[in-house]
Amino acid sequence: MTHPSPAPAQTPDSPTLYEVREGVAVLTLNRPHRRNAFTRAMLAGWAEGIARAAADPEVRALLVTGAGKGFCAGVDLDEFSQVTSSLDRRAYLADDVHAVARALEGFEKPYIAAINGDAIGAGMDMALMADIRLIGETARLSQGYVRVGLVPGDGGAHMLPRIVGEQRALELMWTGRMVPGPEAVELGIALEAHPTEELFEAAFALAARLAAGPPAAIRTIKRLTRLARSQSLTEHLVHAAAEQAVIQTTEDSAEAQAAFREKRTPVYRGR
Template structure:
């Protein structure tokens, strides 16, 4: 029996998902891997015991994106005709950013090495990014004579701004973890040996909060990427109406008044 393409382990409300093709440096373009990633994200989102997800890669790379060997052998997303290629992208790798957009559970990327091409975009799909010092990032599609077919043109500019996104995308240059931090692409850089502990620390801080409020807050921030202020205020009022009715909200107020640590149940 072949080993799982995505490993899943849950502890204290934190589910760690590990891309598990280390010998290939964790490509995500093949259809079985797409299925595994999408299924793992949906499973985490639907599990009430999961309060936050950590995404990382097995071995020395986070993800080097496309499987170039498969592309070279004619097993990549390119079809016999342009229309077939479009279909392959839609039913293939483009399902991953859509899956990230659909889930409410927060995702922390622990970038443990190169995040190249679609791997860089995968990191951008996550809500928080922590990098080990060996991490490298590149929006490198242009180097292969192709474009970011997985939503990278939408994702990257929202994180680093249009000018820098243009520069990174049009040059395909590789940047190190410190430069990624200076650009705001990652929120923290730590020694490689401390990466998972740092990611778990952030995840634990998220998991300690009321799960419904956490998921609603994430949804509002995502909606704010495309909404105008009046629309976002309407969405905020609706989310707040839900939050006010939760037992966790009442518990938070009571615990504050009683000067004790709250106990949140996700209800």
């Protein structure tokens, strides 16, 4: 069994905060004075938190949110302005910013974003990486790169068309306009909008519900869904049949069927 590495030192001023309860790891972006604009230290903590959640068998879902009034304002321009050469800027993106995307590429547990405030530029891209997004009614999203003469640098041009379609994605990327929470739900970017003061509890309830499900089946559903992006239906069905054959042999599958027959709540052990 894989066990997580020892937790790094964490203080109230740490750029990311990490805690686990009810099978849910909560990762909080913790630079509220900068609307959670990310620095190298925050990015390292973000990627490390994802790795910890992946390795910890007690964690069955990961929830990310922001401290204060913002979710993530993208890159901290004070830090980024000190990176001047083209090679160093490329390395900043590839080695630091993209570390979060790479960590999530292999993350098979549910990853939920509670977008409590504005998510701008790369901050919106980071939000798009979640499997499910819930948003505050007063929060706003923006592919704001174009407003400062830049292009999406953190996967926005890859993810957004898959969520809203190419036409709408281009409109959002070309204009950089602000999308309020309710419209984000209408466009399919977010699943639900909630009053800001109720958002975290709604997102945590969803994450806890998923954490209470059969872990192997939950992870396999996510894996099948991701693989289907590049598979033909025939390829997908072959893969799904193989995965189903394995899942049917697990203790959790037997427990689910027994609980259904006995009209009780199943207790899953991840075996």
